[in-house]
Amino acid sequence: MILVNGHPAGSVNAMDRGLAYGDGVFRTLRMQAGQPAWWRDQYAKLATDCAALALNCPGEPELRAEVCRVAEAGQGVVKIILTRGSGMRGYAPTAGQTATRVVMASSLPPYAQADAPLDIHARWCSLRLAQQPRLAGIKHLNRLENVLARAEWDDQAITEGLLCDGSGTVISGVMSNLFWVRDGELFTPDVSQCGVAGVARARLLRAAARRDIPVHIVRQPPAAILAADEVMICNSVIGVRRVARLDDRVWPPAGWTETLKIALNEDLD
């Protein structure tokens, strides 16, 4: 089922600014036992992203009700798209414009199923992310870079591609945030210039702080990943996964992924 502005519908206005300009934000979240997982974080991130683009964010109870309504089976994935609404031609946003709200459900992708292996294979992408601090961190609808990067491979054995920015600094996966461990300390890229500050990333950072694991938010080249003891990707749909292979580099498990998978799902705050 798809709800558009609260009503069952399969389509959006052809003049919507989400289509015209990618003028909006989105969330992809997992349903668990009929409830949206990590909902407090998901809604907070949505509200933060809306504020960054001066979009009107819908109220939390109303949106949560719609999420639960579309996920009829109480499981799978729900995607929320918020746009600046339908508009006249021209880039200028109209102040106070009514947002368009799309809430839709889908089944879990194979790599996110409960029985999917914790280990994944990844590769480096050749596309370099552009540095745009005004949009960095936001999960907005301008995702052509992700589309082009994801189009670099069709080997189904490879779950994720890793991306650098134009300066050769490692930023993230195509659909995930990136973490690595070295000498008992946790590292994740700075996403203040490009990339998305995902909810799973924020939860892992909090979990590490609770456990007194030192965390470093860094700008590092690919060599830092290759020198890691364990490399992980995370997002709201797959949780955390261990990168067992990255092109030709292979890692034996060092145990961190299992630990952080548990920490990710603690709901202490």
Place this chain on the structure above:
Amino acid sequence: MILVNGHPAGSVNAMDRGLAYGDGVFRTLRMQAGQPAWWRDQYAKLATDCAALALNCPGEPELRAEVCRVAEAGQGVVKIILTRGSGMRGYAPTAGQTATRVVMASSLPPYAQADAPLDIHARWCSLRLAQQPRLAGIKHLNRLENVLARAEWDDQAITEGLLCDGSGTVISGVMSNLFWVRDGELFTPDVSQCGVAGVARARLLRAAARRDIPVHIVRQPPAAILAADEVMICNSVIGVRRVARLDDRVWPPAGWTETLKIALNEDLD
């Protein structure tokens, strides 16, 4: 009237990749006496942009017929949006996917009316365009930078904002390409790192070559614009306009804009 995939419709599938990711391209063109102006260039640019993103481009006669059909009055503006079509969740594009084709008409904006003055006022925007050579030049649907830049002013006396990239190099206007003249030679920014290689820009470059006006495609700071004898913006809807004022800098006419306006509409090639 709006045609979606050739049929009168007001909406597109909520799962369209144009909405989800801005995974598509667009054209905005002017109708003149029932015909799409500069059509050969418009279609060629659309085909080039589609090829750059591996999108299926519709056939020329079919698309032209749809453009003429939506512009019932034979004038105004027509916008064409092509997306990679509706898809399942996930960034991966499916090879050979059927594109979504939206063709819609609107009236001319006030600043593009026949009686609108040739002179316009402009300002510098504070937003810096990100450098992404994989997307530079393409008129794709990822336009949040343009939206944010256009939101920097609401003074209706100002028609256009000028943009630099992250290195402080002048690139373009928010909705236009930029030209300037100094000592009888024509200059326009390089758009190989960011910005759009518009049809009006291409036509002006050809027109200047026909008239043996030296043209330089450059990477220059704002000071180069301020030192110009005449500054112009151009796009397919407004044609060419003279920048009479740029924040506090005021220029008297030097005659170039009138000359290039005529040259822009020569249809010699």
